[in-house]
Amino acid sequence: MRFTLLMWPGGGMAWYVCKRLLQGVLTVWFIATATFFAMHNVPGDPLLNDRAMTPAIRANLEARYGLDQPLLNQYLIYLGNLARGDFGISFTQENRQVNDIIREHFPVSATLGILAVVFAAAGGVLWGALTALYRNRLPDYLIMFLVILGISVPSFVVAALSQLGLVSLNNLTGRSLLPVAGWGSVYHMLAPALVLGLSTMAYLTRLMRSSMLEIIDSDFVRTARSKGVPPALIFSRHQLRNAILPVVTVLGPQIAVITTGGFVVELVFAIPGLGRFFVEAVQQLDYTVIMGTTVFYGAFLVFMVIVVDLLYGVIDPRVRLQ
Amino acid sequence: MSAAPLLSVEDLHVEFSTHGGTVQAVRGVNFAVDAGRTLAIVGESGCGKSVSVQSVMGLIPIPPGRISAGSARLRGVEILGNNLIDGRDVRGAEIGMIFQDPMTSLNPTMTIGAQIAEPLRVHRGYGAGRAREEAIRLLDSCRIPEARKRAGQYPFEFSGGMLQRAMIAMAISCKPALLIADEPTTALDVTIQSQILDLMRELQGETGMAIILITHDLGVVARMADEVAVMYAGKIVEHGSVDDIFYRSAHPYTCGLRSAMPVNDRSRHAELKPIEGRPPDLFAPPPGCGYAPRCPHAMQLCGREHPPEFAIGPGRTRPDPAHYSRCWLHHELNRQRPPELHFRE
Numbered sequence: 044m045r046f047t048l049l050m051w052p053g054g055g056m057a058w059y060v061c062k063r064l065l066q067g068v069l070t071v072w073f074i075a076t077a078t079f080f081a082m083h084n085v086p087g088d089p090l091l092n093d094r095a096m097t098p099a100i101r102a103n104l105e106a107r108y109g110l111d112q113p114l115l116n117q118y119l120i121y122l123g124n125l126a127r128g129d130f131g132i133s134f135t136q137e138n139r140q141v142n143d144i145i146r147e148h149f150p151v152s153a154t155l156g157i158l159a160v161v162f163a164a165a166g167g168v169l170w171g172a173l174t175a176l177y178r179n180r181l182p183d184y185l186i187m188f189l190v191i192l193g194i195s196v197p198s199f200v201v202a203a204l205s206q207l208g209l210v211s212l213n214n215l216t217g218r219s220l221l222p223v224a225g226w227g228s229v230y231h232m233l234a235p236a237l238v239l240g241l242s243t244m245a246y247l248t249r250l251m252r253s254s255m256l257e258i259i260d261s262d263f264v265r266t267a268r269s270k271g272v273p274p275a276l277i278f279s280r281h282q283l284r285n286a287i288l289p290v291v292t293v294l295g296p297q298i299a300v301i302t303t304g305g306f307v308v309e310l311v312f313a314i315p316g317l318g319r320f321f322v323e324a325v326q327q328l329d330y331t332v333i334m335g336t337t338v339f340y341g342a343f344l345v346f347m348v349i350v351v352d353l354l355y356g357v358i359d360p361r362v363r364l365q
Numbered sequence: 366m367s368a369a370p371l372l373s374v375e376d377l378h379v380e381f382s383t384h385g386g387t388v389q390a391v392r393g394v395n396f397a398v399d400a401g402r403t404l405a406i407v408g409e410s411g412c413g414k415s416v417s418v419q420s421v422m423g424l425i426p427i428p429p430g431r432i433s434a435g436s437a438r439l440r441g442v443e444i445l446g447n448n449l450i451d452g453r454d455v456r457g458a459e460i461g462m463i464f465q466d467p468m469t470s471l472n473p474t475m476t477i478g479a480q481i482a483e484p485l486r487v488h489r490g491y492g493a494g495r496a497r498e499e500a501i502r503l504l505d506s507c508r509i510p511e512a513r514k515r516a517g518q519y520p521f522e523f524s525g526g527m528l529q530r531a532m533i534a535m536a537i538s539c540k541p542a543l544l545i546a547d548e549p550t551t552a553l554d555v556t557i558q559s560q561i562l563d564l565m566r567e568l569q570g571e572t573g574m575a576i577i578l579i580t581h582d583l584g585v586v587a588r589m590a591d592e593v594a595v596m597y598a599g600k601i602v603e604h605g606s607v608d609d610i611f612y613r614s615a616h617p618y619t620c621g622l623r624s625a626m627p628v629n630d631r632s633r634h635a636e637l638k639p640i641e642g643r644p645p646d647l648f649a650p651p652p653g654c655g656y657a658p659r660c661p662h663a664m665q666l667c668g669r670e671h672p673p674e675f676a677i678g679p680g681r682t683r684p685d686p687a688h689y690s691r692c693w694l695h696h697e698l699n700r701q702r703p704p705e706l707h708f709r710e
Contacts, residue, residue: 262466263469263470270456270484271455271457
């Protein structure tokens with residue numbers, strides 16, 4: 044339904060992209076507004092948490108942060124700053140700009156997330172195609188059993204188990220094959236990215252399997268056989284490319300699932316990503332950090348969904364513009 | 366001309382295992398086709414006509430399908446089960462095939478030109494540019510206007526009739542000796558049907574290829590076929606030249622089909638006469654003639670034993686096939702043949 048927009052008469056590709064970006068900005072504004080008011084309705088305030096505070100200091104601080112003003116004014120000031128790309132200063136961490144926090148830690152989360160998405164997509168397509176080709180035979184049963192595990196076991200359990208596995212592996216070989224936690228090299232990324240992408244990979248495997256099964260017996264695959272096209276080409280050119288379409292459609296929302304899931308995995312693997320700041324900020328009611336990370340993540344996800352939708356047009360000519 | 370036919374299929378048996386048991390879809394089918402000739406295989410849905418040719422082409426899914434017996438020889442070389450002659454796939458090269466529904470029979474994410482070029486690249490080793498030029502020429506020869514522009518378009522940009530033309534262009538791209546058309550016009554409307562049939566005839570005239578035409582439309586048979594095989598319940602019940610089948614129908618089923626044809630003649634005040642009943646259950650095929658329960662002339666023997674082929678008349682000139690019928694009525698001891706089994710010319 045989303046793609047019917049593409050067919051609008053007189054709408055060019057550039058116009059379509061503009062419209063999607065405009066919709067995206069609107070979505071981000073909505074996220075910012077909803078988060079802002081929800082956050083201010085949570086009991087307590089950021090100045091309540093630690094030191095005893097005289098009313099005078101408190102009033103000074105409130106004036107400093109603008110907390111003494113009516114909520115609507117605060118909101119308008121916030122929107123104004125947001126429009127300039129300024130997320131403000133953290134309430135709880137000394138002298139830290141929210142922009143700096145994001146700049147330092149988001150690349151770590153993004154690298155992990157993108158790697159996880161790549162693992163999930165590649166694995167899902169591969170395993171899904173494999174199970175379809177071996178339908179109702181041993182490889183199919185085996186992979187589908189693992190898929191059910193992958194979907195139903197929560198990621199913190201898988202994360203802890205994989206660390207345990209890595210420790211025993213390193214002990215067994217007597218060398219540090221893969222680091223168990225931390226951040227720094229490509230080797231640090233492999234295990235957490237795999238864990239992070241696992242449930243999505245399982246979900247995509249199931250999706251790919253069913254869409255591949257539909258394609259395997261389809262008329263145009265039969266046509267390709269009747270032309271004498273070799274099986275490898277039938278697989279890549281006729282089956283895979285068409286079966287992958289539904290997978291690409293859900294990839295956008297799945298990127299959201301993976302990035303939000305990243306908070307837990309980052310914690311278990313001691314990765315200095317943005318997730319920790321997000322969680323701690325909510326616990327301490329650090330208004331600016333909550334707003335900054337939420338709005339930033341929101342914008343990132345909206346952007347990724349748009350990218351995936353455009354990608355879909357590249358793969359499927361039926362949604363491409365003439 | 367050599368004595369061996371271009372394609373000969375003998376004693377073909379195909380079955381499918383399902384949850385409900387094994388379906389014997391094709392139960393001993395023989396047919397042959399010579400270069401430049403058109404064989405029509407007619408019958409109602411589920412009689413095994415499509416399964417027969419798709420087995421020959423190696424297109425039925427195995428499992429659940431199984432070719433339990435038979436042979437298919439192309440110029441004397443066995444191709445059943447492997448589709449290979451000298452290690453090369455005959456499909457697309459020696460035998461081209463078109464299907465019932467052109468809307469779903471083409472890959473939706475490949476351009477028409479690329480799909481037509483594909484057999485040329487696979488079988489002839491053409492490079493991309495040369496295959497593309499040849500694809501455009503083929504589209505043009507199949508009467509598709511603006512072939513160059515059309516070659517770069519996708520199936521969803523074509524109409525049904527145009528897609529079937531593109532399918533034909535694809536099937537004949539490597540100049541096959543045989544074109545198998547599996548209900549090529551069933552999904553198209555009548556005026557387009559006629560154009561597609563004309564195109565097939567023209568191409569046959571130009572290239573001298575043989576055509577096997579699968580259809581349930583006797584009008585199409587009358588227009589296209591040189592010889593006809595009538596199939597019922599997995600067997601060929603009558604086989605002969607197109608005149609034999611239409612004017613000297615020997616099998617009661619063929620007669621039933623003929624009288625079930627709608628007649629466009631008000632003066633004859635014709636009512637459509639369907640064949641009562643339904644075909645037998647091929648999970649457990651009857652021991653005798655499959656048509657016996659519906660046949661107005663059935664005898665006790667018909668339910669018990671399956672009739673062999675009885676010759677009705679010899680082929681009159683060499684390319685005309687012998688006319689035979691699998692019906693006990695034509696046994697030499699039977700003197701009481703129902704009169705309607707002999708139509709006068």
